[in-house]
Structure formats: structure tokens, C-alpha cells
Amino acid sequence: MKLLAWARVFALAFFVLVAAVPAAAQEQKRIALSFDDVPRFPGAFMTPDERTIALIQALKEAGVKQAAFFVTSGNLEQDYGRNGEARIRAYVDAGHVIANHSFSHTHLSDSTVADYVADLDKTEAWLKGRPGRRPWYRFPYLDEGHDIERRDAVRAALRERGLTNGYVTVDAYDWAIDDLARKAVTDKREINLRALGDFYAETVVKAADFYDGLARETLGRSPAHVLLLHETDLNALFIEDVVAALQADGWQIIPIDEAYADPIAQIEPDTLVLGGGRVSALAVVAGRRPADVFFERNDEAVLARLFEQRVIVKGGQ
Numbered sequence: 001m002k003l004l005a006w007a008r009v010f011a012l013a014f015f016v017l018v019a020a021v022p023a024a025a026q027e028q029k030r031i032a033l034s035f036d037d038v039p040r041f042p043g044a045f046m047t048p049d050e051r052t053i054a055l056i057q058a059l060k061e062a063g064v065k066q067a068a069f070f071v072t073s074g075n076l077e078q079d080y081g082r083n084g085e086a087r088i089r090a091y092v093d094a095g096h097v098i099a100n101h102s103f104s105h106t107h108l109s110d111s112t113v114a115d116y117v118a119d120l121d122k123t124e125a126w127l128k129g130r131p132g133r134r135p136w137y138r139f140p141y142l143d144e145g146h147d148i149e150r151r152d153a154v155r156a157a158l159r160e161r162g163l164t165n166g167y168v169t170v171d172a173y174d175w176a177i178d179d180l181a182r183k184a185v186t187d188k189r190e191i192n193l194r195a196l197g198d199f200y201a202e203t204v205v206k207a208a209d210f211y212d213g214l215a216r217e218t219l220g221r222s223p224a225h226v227l228l229l230h231e232t233d234l235n236a237l238f239i240e241d242v243v244a245a246l247q248a249d250g251w252q253i254i255p256i257d258e259a260y261a262d263p264i265a266q267i268e269p270d271t272l273v274l275g276g277g278r279v280s281a282l283a284v285v286a287g288r289r290p291a292d293v294f295f296e297r298n299d300e301a302v303l304a305r306l307f308e309q310r311v312i313v314k315g316g317q
């Protein structure tokens with residue numbers, strides 16, 4: 001009798017455990033790619049024109065059918081932005097889409113709402129009528145305002161313009177790794193390119209899994225993710241390795257249109273912890289501590305240390 005009672009408890013516990021494994025555990029991990037600051041300043045390895053050609057080819061080889069390129073139209077007025085319009089058109093001709101990343105790439109926290117909105121309107125005017133244009137606004141620095149007044153005023157301005165937030169859910173600080181590589185080349189330090197590719201791809205995969213884990217814990221499901229990247233030489237060199245590493249880890253690469261059709265696109269998280277992307281914001285809204293919602297390598301000092309250990313070739317000097 002006693003044994004039977006225990007058996008029942010175990011049976012019940014087993015049932016509860018199995019039932020409690022969320023459907024999310026079996027869900028396919030999905031992620032779309034997005035590239036910011038287009039046309040971006042030059043890197044250490046190629047010209048901006050070479051970079052665009054290489055990036056388009058690499059995305060094609062990797063089977064990425066539709067990524068987003070977020071345009072900072074003020075960059076077109078810089079020296080390095082010469083021919084930038086043709087490069088942007090080349091991305092669209094290759095099947096990718098374009099959206100707004102402001103004119104002058106400023107912090108909302110350092111701007112008045114009027115200046116900030118006038119700035120994004122300039123890029124919206126540039127985008128108007130162009131093929132491949134999507135009604136999305138990506139906040140520079142993911143800075144959506146450090147006070148509720150500015151946050152909500154810009155949210156309202158976007159709504160009035162028919163724009164939605166071109167949020168990210170996964171940030172791997174690719175720009176910081178590109179910075180480290182550029183600095184090493186400038187300083188004439190020898191880097192191991194194979195090690196750089198491995199380190200970079202590993203960082204993206206770990207970031208994606210971190211933010212997906214956070215989503216499953218706090219939303220109870222795996223959303224369609226959006227990976228934040230930049231139009232860098234690093235990506236022109238290694239995006240195929242990144243995609244291969246994601247796929248080996250069980251990720252499926254999806255079109256950006258599919259990612260922004262996820263229900264989390266409709267939510268405006270009621271928090272000021274917005275700089276880690278939408279999943280971290282929603283995790284904070286769900287009660288997670290802000291300190292726990294950022295991937296550990298979203299830290300320039302951590303990346304610099306790992307870069308030194310793994311990518312810099314130790315000379316005999």
C-alpha cells in the first residue's frame with residue numbers, strides 16, 4: 001500500500017515533469033540577420049565596394065535569402081559613402097531589404113525629441129519609394145531613451161509615421177570584434193584569421209543561445225529572433241562561418257520579414273532596460289534582474305581579453 005502510494009507519487013511527478021517541459025523545448029530555433037550603419041565606414045581588410053560584393057556573395061553562399069540592411073543615410077555624405085547608394089541598391093537587387101537607422105546616428109538620450117524625430121524623418125524621406133524599403137526604425141545604439149517621456153514620445157512619433165521598431169533580440173557585439181581586428185591590423189599586430197573567424201562565430205552562437213534561453217524562460221517559447229550585425233569587413237569575411245555555426249547548433253536562418261511577423265513585434269516593453277534588445281527587455285518586464293539579461297560577452301573588456309588570448313598571434317619578441 002505504502003509502495004503503491006509512492007509509485008503514484010512518482011507517476012504523478014513524472015507526469016508533471018513531462019507535462020512541464022514546455023513546447024518551446026522542441027521548437028525550432030529561428031533567426032534572421034540584420035546589418036546596421038549602411039553604408040558603414042571602411043574596415044581594415046577591403047574597400048567598401050569590395051566589402052559589399054563579398055558580403056552579398058557570402059550571404060548567397062550561406063543560403064541567406066533575405067536580410068535587413070539598416071541605412072544611416074548621413075553616411076552617404078561622407079567620403080566613404082561615395083557610391084553608397086549603388087551598394088545599397090546591390091543589397092536590394094540580391095533580395096535583401098532596407099530600413100531606417102537614422103540620418104546622423106545619435107543617442108536618443110542625448111537629443112530632444114524634436115531633433116531626434118527630424119533626424120529619422122530625413123532618412124525616411126531618402127528611403128521613400130525605394131525598392132526593398134520596409135517600415136522599420138532601428139534605434140542607434142539601441143538607445144530607446146533613458147526616461148519614459150522621451151521613450152514614449154518617440155514611440156508615438158514612430159506610430160504616427162506607420163513605422164515599427166526594428167528591434168533586435170540577439171546582440172553579439174560584432175562591431176566590437178570588428179574594432180579589435182581593425183585596431184590589431186592598424187597596430188601591425190599579427191592575427192590568426194582562422195582563429196578570428198572561429199572566435200567570432202562562437203560568440204554569435206553563444207549570444208543566440210543565451211537570448212533564446214532567456215526567451216524560453218520568460219516568454220515560455222522561442223520567438224523568431226533578429227540578430228544585430230553591422231556592415232563590417234568581419235561579416236564580409238566570416239558570415240558564412242557564422243551561419244554554418246548557427247546551423248550546426250540547431251538554428252534555422254529565416255527571412256527578416258518572417259522574424260518581424262513574430263508576436264513580440266507588437267509589444268512595447270514597459271521598461272527602460274531596452275539596450276539589450278527586445279528579449280532582454282521582456283525578461284525584465286517578466287521580473288528578471290537587469291544584471292541577468294545581458295550576454296556576458298556584451299562587454300568590450302571581456303571581448304578584448306578573449307581576442308588577445310585567441311586571435312593575436314604571440315610573437316617571439
Ligand SMILES: [Zn+2]
Pocket residue numbers: 036037101105140141
Ligand atoms: Zn548603428
